Amino acid sequence: MDDDLESLDRDALIAEVRKLRAGIRTHRDATGHDLCWHHPDLWDLLPERTEPAIAVPPWPKFMRGCIRYRQSLDKQAAGAPVHDKEFND
Numbered sequence: 660m661d662d663d664l665e666s667l668d669r670d671a672l673i674a675e676v677r678k679l680r681a682g683i684r685t686h687r688d689a690t691g692h693d694l695c696w697h698h699p700d701l702w703d704l705l706p707e708r709t710e711p712a713i714a715v716p717p718w719p720k721f722m723r724g725c726i727r728y729r730q731s732l733d734k735q736a737a738g739a740p741v742h743d744k745e746f747n748d
Contacts, residue, residue, distance in 0.1 A: 663706050679704055691742040694732075695725065 667675065682704040689698070702711060716724065732739065 660707070691744065692746045694728075 664672065664675075682701050686698050686701050689696075697713070699711065715721070
């Protein structure tokens, strides 16, 4: 799957690593309402182009998952500042 890496020279490999690191940092540094969204831009960093096969839970289960995710942030990032803004505000 990653055979394309074999043909890259040192400079191209460094450029690829920098591109991937930038994408990971963008995902890592998401904050506020951006935490709730899937990130196809991250998937686009891969060389293979596939249509993501996502499955979307029914609303009640999805919302319970969102609540659990937010609760996990209370534990894992207890000191994080509060982003008290409405979506698209």
